[in-house]
Amino acid sequence: MTELKLARLPDRTPVKITFVAMPDLNQALQDYAAIYRATYGQSESIADLIPFMLESFLDSDRAFQKARKEIEPGSDAAANGRTRRQLRPAPSTSSPHSNNTEA
Numbered sequence: 123m124t125e126l127k128l129a130r131l132p133d134r135t136p137v138k139i140t141f142v143a144m145p146d147l148n149q150a151l152q153d154y155a156a157i158y159r160a161t162y163g164q165s166e167s168i169a170d171l172i173p174f175m176l177e178s179f180l181d182s183d184r185a186f187q188k189a190r191k192e193i194e195p196g197s198d199a200a201a202n203g204r205t206r207r208q209l210r211p212a213p214s215t216s217s218p219h220s221n222n223t224e225a
Contacts, residue, residue, distance in 0.1 A: 151168045151172070152168065154171065154175075155167070155168050155171060158171065
């Protein structure tokens with residue numbers, strides 16, 4: 123088989139993801155789109171902005187980048203989102219959204 127300098131291109135088929143946003147997140151996204159329009163003079167839909175926002179967030183998350191490098195490509199761990207070095211889960215803390223009440 124011929125070996126080309128250019129590796130096989132990755133899958134570029136878009137994947138549609140649908141999610142439900144809480145009202146405060148929806149308002150923040152609307153505000154972001156309005157500020158984007160004021161800043162760049164071009165209107166973009168929230169649906170068009172979200173993929174770039176998520177990509178920027180993931181690119182800037184150093185802990186995520188480090189953990190992602192530890193995933194062995196092609197392994198069951200990669201398919202299940204597990205790393206070679208299993209990290210201990212963070213200790214559970216009471217959340218302001220939990221229903222725990224003190225007696």
